[in-house]
Amino acid sequence: MKPAKFDYYAPSSLDEALDKLAELGYDGKVLAGGQSLVAAMNFRMARPTALVDLNNVPELSYIKPTEDGGLAIGTMTRVFTVENNAEVAKRFPLLVEVAKYIAHPQIRRRGTFGGAIAHADPAGQLPSIAVLMNMKALIRRKGEERWVDGQDLIIGPFMTVIEPDEMLAELVLNAWPARTGYKYVQVSRQSGGYAQSAVASIVTLDENDKCKDVRMVLMSVGEVPILSQKAGEILIGNTPTREVIAEVAEVVTSEEIDPATDLHATADYRRSITRVLAVRSLTEAFERAK
Numbered sequence: 001m002k003p004a005k006f007d008y009y010a011p012s013s014l015d016e017a018l019d020k021l022a023e024l025g026y027d028g029k030v031l032a033g034g035q036s037l038v039a040a041m042n043f044r045m046a047r048p049t050a051l052v053d054l055n056n057v058p059e060l061s062y063i064k065p066t067e068d069g070g071l072a073i074g075t076m077t078r079v080f081t082v083e084n085n086a087e088v089a090k091r092f093p094l095l096v097e098v099a100k101y102i103a104h105p106q107i108r109r110r111g112t113f114g115g116a117i118a119h120a121d122p123a124g125q126l127p128s129i130a131v132l133m134n135m136k137a138l139i140r141r142k143g144e145e146r147w148v149d150g151q152d153l154i155i156g157p158f159m160t161v162i163e164p165d166e167m168l169a170e171l172v173l174n175a176w177p178a179r180t181g182y183k184y185v186q187v188s189r190q191s192g193g194y195a196q197s198a199v200a201s202i203v204t205l206d207e208n209d210k211c212k213d214v215r216m217v218l219m220s221v222g223e224v225p226i227l228s229q230k231a232g233e234i235l236i237g238n239t240p241t242r243e244v245i246a247e248v249a250e251v252v253t254s255e256e257i258d259p260a261t262d263l264h265a266t267a268d269y270r271r272s273i274t275r276v277l278a279v280r281s282l283t284e285a286f287e288r289a290k
């Protein structure tokens with residue numbers, strides 16, 4: 001299939017890109033790595049009037065430390081670059097763990113960190129991790145900028161709060177406290193395939209090995225990444241024993257997720273594997289926190 005006719009612009013600076021998006025308004029669409037957008041255009045599921053290609057805008061590709069020990073990642077940084085960056089590995093090893101599951105190396109070399117998040121695929125790993133880590137998203141339009149919390153960025157399947165004349169410019173990842181552990185687990189039918197279900201957790205222990213904080217996100221089991229509320233209600237202030245973790249998994253999968261039946265799996269199967277994945281993710285995250 002070939003895409004429908006479209007205009008193509010390749011600005012060479014951020015200002016030029018923002019000018020073009022302002023001029024095009026609802027007719028404009030950002031092209032990042034193209035790994036999802038171009039396929040959607042070829043299938044005519046997306047028919048943008050005009051593309052604003054960000055691949056020649058060098059200001060949007062970087063990984064920089066922030067003052068509080070976190071990192072700021074420019075939207076056009078390739079997933080492969082994030083996956084292989086020493087500072088990312090040191091401060092946020094979860095991202096390295098997750099990246100290995102995203103498609104294949106060829107796709108990660110081209111696909112971008114911000115593009116994957118802005119795409120907001122309910123089965124995409126990075127949108128879920130943006131919610132889990134509550135990454136701060138810098139959204140820019142000509143002459144303006146605003147910050148949105150990662151957990152407020154995604155409003156539906158393939159939908160975010162980013163307007164057509166805006167772009168996601170940067171993601172800021174806040175430093176983790178001491179005694180923090182993490183674990184991403186997923187089930188997919190083949191290596192590099194989209195997950196039928198996935199769970200990622202970030203937990204922090206206090207000095208008595210009680211749970212001080214927990215964030216758990218469930219992926220591919222609802223229209224958007226699901227940030228569990230129940231996990232915190234049950235775990236915070238308690239010792240994360242096998243029994244407590246099993247209770248969390250049971251409550252979360254019976255009350256918080258809404259899996260669908262499709263070609264790849266039934267809703268019941270998804271619910272069942274999510275329960276197992278939740279136990280694995282939390283157990284390993286608490287082990288790592290120690």
Ligand SMILES: Cc1cc2nc3c(=O)[nH]c(=O)nc-3n(C[C@H](O)[C@H](O)[C@H](O)COP(=O)(O)OP(=O)(O)OC[C@H]3O[C@@H](n4cnc5c(N)ncnc54)[C@H](O)[C@@H]3O)c2cc1C
Nearest residue numbers: 032033034035036037103111112115116118124125167168
């Ligand atoms: C064979 C194959 C397998 C894949 N498997 C997986 C997988 O297992 N897991 C997974 O998560 N992904 C998977 N992907 C998708 C891949 O990770 C994409 O790279 C990613 O989803 C989109 O990133 P991109 O940079 O290519 O964005 P593009 O395809 O260029 O854009 C995607 C969407 O985001 C918008 N957008 C991009 N950047 C911005 C921005 N800065 N501001 C505002 N809007 C923006 C675009 O307008 C478009 O609507 C797969 C892709 C392929 C081709």
